[in-house]
Amino acid sequence: MSKLLHNIKTKTRFMRIGDWCVVTTGIVLVVVLFQQLWSHEGATRVQIRLGDTIYGTYSLNQQRDIQVDGAIGPATVSIMNGKARFSKSPCHNQYCVHQGWLSRSGQAALCLPNQLSLELIGEAKHYDSLNY
Structure with missing residues (x-):
């Protein structure tokens, strides 16, 4: 019995050319699928919502501050270099301000106490768990 185990261990110790082909193909497939499914295009516009209504949609190509x-109370949305963010807000914890710059299509920032939201919009919708 021990001779059988020894033969199995010695024969499976080294990978053969077919094994390397399968492993390489699997790695390449995972990398390509990851890039295709999870890469986001750059956004072109930011949509600001106040409550359940759209306050405005603005281009990310122009640098501006929107109050x-x-x-x-008043909140300030900053647009600069194709990115947008909450720069000032009257809310207590400032979670919306600390979220930082948004740059990819589909990203969003919320200020729940102030009932404001930002969503970046691109040419095509990206895949996320809500689309599934």
Whole structure:
């Protein structure tokens, strides 16, 4: 019995050319699928919502600061170099401000106490768990 185990171990110790082809093909397939499914295109516009209504849609190509009067006070949305963010907000914890710059299509920032949201919009919708 031990001779049988020894033969199995010695024969499976080294990978053969077919094994390397299968492993290489699998790795390439995983990398390509990851890039295709999870890469996001750059956004072209930012949509600002106040409550359940669209406050405005702005191009990301122009540098500007937009002041929006929310439920608890004025908030400032900054647009610069193809990115957008909440730069000032009257909310207590400042989670929306700390979220930072948004640059890819489909990204969003929310200021729940002020009932404001930003969503970046590109030419095509990207895949996410909500689309599934």
